[in-house]
Amino acid sequence: MRVSQTIDGDTLIAWGFRPGRWFKDALETANTMRAGGADDDAIFVALQALQPIETLMRTNGLPFSMLIDAENELERANIAAVAQHMDALMRVPTIVAGAVMPDACPSGTTAGTIPVGGVVACEDAIHPGFHSSDICCSVAITVFARKDDPKRILDAVQSVTHFGPGGRDGIHMPPDEIMSKFAVNPFLKGLERFAIGHFATQGDGNHFAYVGHLKSTGHAALVTHHGSRGLGAQVYKRGMAVARKHTAIHAPKIPDHNAWIKASSEDGRAYWEALQIVRLWTKANHHAIHDLTAAKIGNSIVDRFWNEHNFVFRKADGLFYHGKGATPNWSAFSDDDDGRTIVPLNMAEPVLLLKHRDNKNALGFAPHGAGRNVGRKAFLRENKPRLPTGIDARFYCGKPDLSELPEAYKNAASVRSQIAKYGLGEVIDEVIPYGSIMAGDWETDAPWRKAR
Numbered sequence: 239m240r241v242s243q244t245i246d247g248d249t250l251i252a253w254g255f256r257p258g259r260w261f262k263d264a265l266e267t268a269n270t271m272r273a274g275g276a277d278d279d280a281i282f283v284a285l286q287a288l289q290p291i292e293t294l295m296r297t298n299g300l301p302f303s304m305l306i307d308a309e310n311e312l313e314r315a316n317i318a319a320v321a322q323h324m325d326a327l328m329r330v331p332t333i334v335a336g337a338v339m340p341d342a343c344p345s346g347t348t349a350g351t352i353p354v355g356g357v358v359a360c361e362d363a364i365h366p367g368f369h370s371s372d373i374c375c376s377v378a379i380t381v382f383a384r385k386d387d388p389k390r391i392l393d394a395v396q397s398v399t400h401f402g403p404g405g406r407d408g409i410h411m412p413p414d415e416i417m418s419k420f421a422v423n424p425f426l427k428g429l430e431r432f433a434i435g436h437f438a439t440q441g442d443g444n445h446f447a448y449v450g451h452l453k454s455t456g457h458a459a460l461v462t463h464h465g466s467r468g469l470g471a472q473v474y475k476r477g478m479a480v481a482r483k484h485t486a487i488h489a490p491k492i493p494d495h496n497a498w499i500k501a502s503s504e505d506g507r508a509y510w511e512a513l514q515i516v517r518l519w520t521k522a523n524h525h526a527i528h529d530l531t532a533a534k535i536g537n538s539i540v541d542r543f544w545n546e547h548n549f550v551f552r553k554a555d556g557l558f559y560h561g562k563g564a565t566p567n568w569s570a571f572s573d574d575d576d577g578r579t580i581v582p583l584n585m586a587e588p589v590l591l592l593k594h595r596d597n598k599n600a601l602g603f604a605p606h607g608a609g610r611n612v613g614r615k616a617f618l619r620e621n622k623p624r625l626p627t628g629i630d631a632r633f634y635c636g637k638p639d640l641s642e643l644p645e646a647y648k649n650a651a652s653v654r655s656q657i658a659k660y661g662l663g664e665v666i667d668e669v670i671p672y673g674s675i676m677a678g679d680w681e682t683d684a685p686w687r688k689a690r
């Protein structure tokens with residue numbers, strides 16, 4: 239073999255290596271060896287060992303469970319779109335199993351985007367795109383001791399929290415034991431202002447605070463739905479950047495939205511740790527709103543639990559189970575699991591409280607709601623929904639978001655019967671609705687915009 243003095247990218251290409259990010263390390267190694275007197279043959283052999291093995295997309299998708307039924311044309315079209323995305327997704331080489339819940343609907347147009355209501359189990363891989371930007375979107379319930387006036391409770395929630403984008407400049411502080419972990423984690427460092435500014439806020443979209451009473455005892459209950467707000471969005475952004483970098487080196491043909499972080503790498507361990515801290519922040523966020531409400535109405539708390547539905551869970555089999563709009567439904571999935579799963583349906587329907595059922599076909603998950611058959615915009619193009627009667631439906635900014643009214647969601651009774659049919663949990667209680675608050679359509683009519 240020819241002995242050239244300087245080794246650059248062209249030399250490596252001439253030797254038959256495929257260019258990529260690994261060339262930076264390769265050139266460093268090659269030129270260090272050359273400086274030490276190594277000939278081309280020795281350098282070539284060393285570089286062969288450095289060259290990353292390219293992981294390819296599977297040519298055929300693995301099979302997956304579809305635990306979902308259609309009752310009309312719209313639902314058939316929705317299921318077909320979900321199945322098409324899942325079929326592309328199941329070609330991603332890290333995925334070993336997948337399942338679709340009854341509330342499924344596509345969450346993007348790019349082929350292989352994990353649908354809402356989708357679950358995938360992955361080997362040594364965390365895919366930020368599979369839990370999506372609203373990391374740890376979740377539902378929490380608090381049951382109050384005294385049978386209070388629900389209007390008083392809803393008034394109290396409305397006065398203690400904030401709906402809409404952005405935060406509130408540190409009016410309430412997250413617990414110190416959560417904040418103290420930020421500085422030492424590369425995915426969290428510098429994000430303290432989001433964790434503080436967005437604390438005790440609800441956000442927008444379909445995030446809600448819902449008040450009702452338990453069917454079993456009549457006790458008043460508060461149910462909130464939100465995720466990790468701006469904090470999670472920033473962590474997701476950082477996670478996706480690391481995942482794209484990792485995948486570009488090891489699996490350059492995999493599309494960006496399916497990129498992953500190797501779980502057993504240093505980045506993987508740090509990302510996993512960051513997710514756990516974001517989870518604790520989100521749980522504390524729900525509880526802060528519930529505690530402020532309890533203090534405002536002067537009532538004590540007799541029961542409280544929560545579940546996350548945009549998250550990654552590690553099971554005893556070592557796999558990473560990603561739920562995108564799917565709720566873990568196996569006992570002790572986390573230290574704070576108490577065996578119950580919360581399933582909201584829409585503002586005018588009861589919130590279901592299920593006893594977990596670890597259904598293998600569902601990979602141990604349950605639906606996280608009723609889900610939609612069509613996206614928000616498509617729904618509004620075809621429908622003129624009216625405000626539901628019989629409940630106290632409030633919109634924080636004053637203007638209803640019509641894409642969040644009950645008609646925008648799948649038929650609640652049908653989802654409920656599919657939960658029974660597919661063995662996804664046993665309904666042990668229900669929260670009967672009094673009313674709820676959501677952000678509303680703040681984009682066109684926000685009071686803080688008018689004030690300017």
Ligand SMILES: Nc1nc2c(ncn2[C@@H]2O[C@H](COP(=O)(O)O)[C@@H](O)[C@H]2O)c(=O)[nH]1
Pocket residue numbers: 341354375444446448463547563582583584585586587588589606607608609610642647674676
């Ligand atoms: N009880 C209520 N449930 C609602 C409301 N708006 C939506 N929903 C249900 O929650 C899930 C959550 O969806 P996600 O994908 O954003 O996490 C959704 O599927 C609905 O069934 C509401 O105002 N009240």
Ligand SMILES: [Mn+2]
Pocket residue numbers: 375376463464547
């Ligand atoms: Mn959610």
